[in-house]
Amino acid sequence: MRDWDVIVVGGGPGGAACAGELVRRGLRVLVLDRAAFPRVKPCGGLVTQEAAAALGLREADYPHGWLWIDRFHFHWRGLRLAVPSPQISIRRVEFDRFLLERSGAEFVRHRVRQVTREGGRYVVDGRFRAEVVVGAGGTACPVHRSFFRDRTPRARGLQITALEAEFPCEPRERDCHFWFFEEGFPGYYWYIPKADGHVNVGVGALAEPLRRAQDGVWRHWQRCVEKLRRLGWLGDRVPEPDGHTYYLVDRPRAARRDGAYLVGDAAGLATRDLGEGIRAAIESGMRAAGAIADGGDYRLDDLPRTSWPALLRGLLRRRWWR
Secondary structure (H helix, E strand, C coil), X not given: CEEEEEEEECCCHHHHHHHHHHHHCCCCEEEEECCCXXXXXXXXXXXXXXXXXXXXXXXXXXXXXXEEEEEEEEEECCXXXXXXXXXXXXXXXXXXXXXXXXXXXXXXXXXXXXXXXXCCEEEECCCEEEEEEXXXXXXXXXXXXXXXXXXXXXXXXXXXXXXXXXXXXXXXXXXXXXXXXXXXXXXXXXXXXXXXXXXXXXXXXEHHHXXXXXXXXXXXXXXXXXXXXXXXXXXXXXXXXXXXXXXXXXXXXXXEECCEEXXXXXXXXXXXXXXXXXXXXXXXXXXXXXXXXXXXXXXXXXXXXXXHHHHHHHCCCCCCCC
């Protein structure tokens, strides 16, 4: 059995940001993930300027597709609000691999099944051992299941269910569009352009109201595709979507227990308005790294609960890393 200072379970943006900061501070870090990278990850892939700044990431340093979004259009009952807010659109299949490789942490492809605490250390499947473990494995993170389920039960009313697809299709413009509450849908449809001739299209909603209304997310996926085809934004070839669930940010949660930490979707940090979780994953991952390295507090209660502040601040920020 090999030993590390920290084991990070999950190699997405939160896990990679945490691992990179820990390596920078001189700790021995292992990242475990069941997937090989690059991996396909269903996600709108919007990175705020603030998240990129937290990573110290500049466009010139990023070797993959990086598209500046010009405006965000919010549609509701025939009304439209256009917000000019420069933000960044990336493809997670490229972004996640880049961050993980840049972290400098050792990576092992491994599906984590059991995390136990033995003699003051954390043991993963009897093979890997460390003084600290970080759960960055998303909604079904085994670190949450093993050490936090009794303290931070999932709030069913804040569970999001989503269907989305990312595929080659020349974007009509560099604007994002969100349609809220179509036919009583307790969520929104979206259209997000990507670099290199791709788009991301999807629908996401609160799961509990959908169940009560005996409605289904699949029906709204079909309506979303039909709407975009009528607008002339999509052709005939749209792949089958991928489905996933996650949780919106709730009241302040206990995300640290002894030497175990939760970051990103494992801690349920997606914003309540747009369900955006990349910034919170990066910020929580870096905060966890700071707490681990310095022995300080680990706070998440002051993270933004909505995406609006970042969008509004985007009105004033320059694209400083061009």
